[in-house]
Amino acid sequence: MADQTNQNAEQQELSDILRIRREKLKALQDAGKDPFEQTFFDWNATSGKIRENFDAMEGQEVRVAGRLMSKRGMGKVSFCDLQDRDGRIQLYARKDEMDEEQYNEFKKYDIGDIVGVTGEVFRTQRGEMSVRIRDVILLSKSLRPLPEKFHGLQDQELRYRQRYVDLIVNPESRKNFEFRSRFVSLIRRYMDNLGYLEVETPVLNTISGGANARPFITHHNTLDMDMYLRIATELPLKRLIVGGMDRVYEIGRIFRNEGMDPKHNPEFTTIELYQAYADFHTMMDIAEGIITSGARELRGTYQVKWRGHDVDLTPGWPRLTMADAVKQHTGIDFMAISDDAEAVAAAEKIGVELDDAAERTWGNALYACFDQRVEDELIQPTFITMYPVEVSPLTKRSPKDKRLTERFELFICGAELANAFSELNDPIDQKWRFQKQVEQRERGDEEASMMDEDYINALEYGLPPTGGMGMGVDRMVMLLTGTDTIRDVILFPTMKPLADGKGAKAEEEK
Template identity: 50%
Template sequence: MTDQTQAQTAQDENQLITQRLEKLQAIKDSGKNPYPNTFRPKNYCGDLQKTFENQSKAEIEAGEKVQVSVAGRVMLNRGSFIVIQDMTGRIQLYVDRKNLPSETLDTIKSLDLGDIVAVNGYIGRSGKGDLYVHIEDFELLTKSLRPLPDKFHGLADTEARYRNRHVDLIMNEESRRTFTIRSQVIAGIRKFMLNERFMEVETPMMHPIPGGAVARPFITHHNALDMELYLRIAPELYLKRLVVGGFERVFEINRSFRNEGVSARHNPEFTMIEFYQAYADYKDLMDLTERLFNELATDILGTTELSYQGESISLKAPFARVPMTKAIEMYAENFDMAKIADRDYLADYVKNVLHQEVKDIFGVGKLQTIIFEETAEHKLRQPTFITEYPAETSPLARRNDENPEITDRFELFIGGREMANGFSELNDPIDQAERFRQQVAEKDAGDDEAMHFDADFIEALEYGLPPTAGTGIGIDRLVMLLSDSASIRDVILFPHMRRKD
């Protein structure tokens, strides 16, 4: 849009706002309240559409009048018919010009798109087959002062949709569907976990030491205590302390914060669920995660066969389970698997084939992880659990009994994106302390995302953490999948944006 077009659009909008302000003043001058709070609707538009969907015009007219009471925003004005919209859908209102009082007709005539109105009347069906409410009583509840976007295009500008989510929700049925699915996902997760005898808990959002994940934190300052605090990057270490305390199955649907890049898959503030189960291992939680995804898709969408951005994806269990080194063998081009444990070869491949930075502190496990992330992740389209992560890149996971260089850990990938991360928990306090020291060494070497040493957590482990497994699932990405949304900003009501200036 050119500067001249933008200026003309702003001028036109200002003229419309001026006209609406004049109407508002006229209502006030007549002694009426343009913003009354006296009406309580007894019916919803979508519910009425569903109730009468199988009744013809003749059948409706043959029975007794069905009295209803609705409220909603004016979306279309077709003269004799007005279309309103509430949280469940739309319905038409029939303006009976022969029988309505002149005062009511004047109010209806002065309506603007976006005004919120209340109606008492009875159900009818038009000759074209559209359900409507025959107006008997009519009231203006809210005068809208800003014009809605063009009804055919809505908010065509994607950035405008994110910055003005309230307008996007008014105009865009697909956006309303997406956030309805989001609400259903969160409710469904909570129901599933409670049915599995997990207890929902809440843990701090401000931490003295950032932990529970490898990420860069946001830093804040507590004035009264005169200390630095970190917005949580994960609730993991607190949840495991609860398992130490005897709450053997816990979960938290939490907001976490990571001071990292913004992209179609990343938002600095995001929602996830973490859950921990005593007397279980990572294989048990792979099974549980499969059941959770299957149940959510079935309950919300009615099927486990999805279409995501034109690609068919099946959430029917069982999901594939592939060791990380096997995924490298499958997807890394011109890679010599005979040298999968040769640090010099791995470093050369990362540096010269993948063109990624290699630091002296990077061991075999770190280099293998980089190769997997760069060559295989985006190719994992169908649900796939990647297992056997290196201990070097899994500082909180339990070492495998047969091979201490790897851990009993999984990550779930769908559509080329990580959806979940889980593992058998490391409950050896001595091993955990050594892993923390390794993370501190990496931080000292310049890795801003490496973990701190958390002495309080080590002390908790010394009281004894039972054999435990835990998993974290990104709810935003899960909603993207189930709602067929391309960007994480499409599933977050108010995503973070750069300032306009």
């Protein structure tokens, strides 16, 4: 009962604040001072610039702009904190140093209002770097209070639904996204320095392929045909290798109609890259290079903490075959087993379950053991290599063992961060494997690939030996920022609509 009473009191207080702020706006508009008519403010300094260059800027006049985040005093002397893209700077206002009418208006400004300030850089008696206001203008009126008073930052759903509010009140959140932007720039520099060409490929496709994943389906009205949002950029990029563009990469959104959890969002960002006359060993070097460069250049250390573990990213990561990893963790030596039935029996003996849609083969048993007994145990950076053919439909077979392929995945803290192959360039073998995927789809596996006749046609013109890789940008940012959920590194993660359909307003007032 007490909780309900407190909630009702909060709702009433919020309603009063909304009413008062609109009344203030109306008064300004009636006085011909509508803040929403302001179109430009010629600022020349930021809080960061002032802090970093204070000795040189002390005594100079500057123009700063940003959001009011706190107010103190409000008698003859007033203090406020102004927040801009670099952080916060204190504003100092004295009634006898400003136009009296303007000072009185300034006192009525609300936390959250956006202002432009002209004033002098100085240090207060307490040593606080500040701007002494000479002139101030209201550039935008905030009609809603910032959320700390009512919700704080405890409501994670509110943070993700209203990222704009999260970015205002949570500096750590903003830092994560600034880091992400710098990291994507680093990836581009890294790839460009290796002689790669950045390209763009279609988001809408007539066939879903390039990965095992359930696609989103849409409809093209003019052509009257279903189309698929891409689940990978692999097949278009390899067509470019056929065409003679020997090193290509794409950073872009991928869409998979799958569940959501701390590691998965239906739309996410990857970098996929392909290099002619290279193999999966080349891709391992690049994967390690991208992540270690990010740690060294953007964090200044190879030591990170992620998902509750201390992770050492120092270059020289171990490379372990899947069969060896399974042997280490389960004791089953799949390389000593040649019979499908024996392999399946060995897996089931330790409680491993095989996918109902998958054939009961040696390769599927090996992969199921790895997936269910090993993957979560890989904490330090580890390349797992030599995947079974059954789960690698686009990968070149190993010349040493035709049951295996030249493929690796990179695991850190049980999460996959990269997937790479020596690309299959035999069109006959590729068509056979596509057919196997089609058969799996017919058995009910909605994630299996479709037949792509045009890609087979491209291979028949000749794909040179090629190494290719996909890396999850979101997960790499999670690793390097130490965040545990993908929603903290995607600005606008996918969210289930609110039940009443009233969106953000309902969320705030609930």
